[in-house]
Amino acid sequence: MIEEENNPIKSVGSVVGAQAGTDEATVFENKLRPKDFDSYIGQGEVKQNLSVFVRAARKRSETLDHTIFYGPPGLGKTTLSMILASEMGTELRITSGPALEKPGDLASILSNLKEGDFLFIDEIHRLRMPVEEILYTAMEDFAIDLVIGKGPSARTMRINVPRFTLVGATTLMSRLSNPLRDRFGHVEKLRYYEPDEIQSIIVRSAEILDIAIDEGAAKLLAKSARATPRIANRLLRRMRDFAEILHEGVITEKVVREGLASLSVDKNGLDFADQEYLRTICEKFSGGPVGLSTISAAIGEDEHTIEDMIEPFLIREGFLTRTPRGRQVTDRGFQHLGLASADDQLRLV
């Protein structure tokens, strides 16, 4: 329910168009986004499921059931949502959990949707509870309950909102409350990509951006992209800079090797932040276990960034484990850094 004063629905500036953003990275990102299922590489099972759900919804002239995508950043959740909206022939409105400060912000967005629209909420696990509660009736009954007035004279008014599809994206599914999770008809997990899929993404992006890249260079770059399309595209742009300024314009294996070394990206794709994180746990906390807030203070990095951007890939690569007592670097993690683990040191004594 929403506490409102005079105007029950306030306008907010948090909804942005799908193609909004003018900084270089956003412009590139939008240019490289696949527009349909065919050009969206990998995630075969997810794509297959979604295309069945889309065809079924279209056949019955219904809106698509609410859908949630989860997985680390840069794996293609936003892109897939845009494809879904386009396949359903409708508009996608984008906002994010942290941008919706008050229930009124969300109420305003919902009541301005058109029938059949998609509403995409990124980082949906970061919605504030009073805002999240508005979603429950909106998702189930396509209605929101407004509280008009204050004190004893307050009354509740229910207003209908257009039938819409909510698409949520989250990097941390476990943070979602049960009532919210239960209201999604489709739950799809996006996985890290295989090296050959990343290589195909690099080749596709190079074609779109008119960048010359050798096959061997694309393969090498793919191995260093943390199995993540966004990172692959970012590295491709940086390699183009090195190729254009320091070489003859073509991205070769030599350019990739030198370029990655200049960017401090190692052979497993760990960048400076990843390496600093691992090294800090090994050197200052004997490999752990150590709590997230302690690591955050030690390296001066925000806890959300550590949980969302750094840890998932390190866990996937087997360099890190999460235990009830905190984060712990594995033997493999120690070996990767060329350090001896605490166990190894004991064995040496």
Ligand code: ADP
């Ligand atoms: P997320 O929402 O999960 O953070 P995005 O959908 O914004 O990720 O994707 C980041 C970038 O990676 C986009 O610019 C897009 O071009 C590219 N990308 C993501 N997934 C794919 C894919 N399966 N095939 C090709 N490019 C992809």
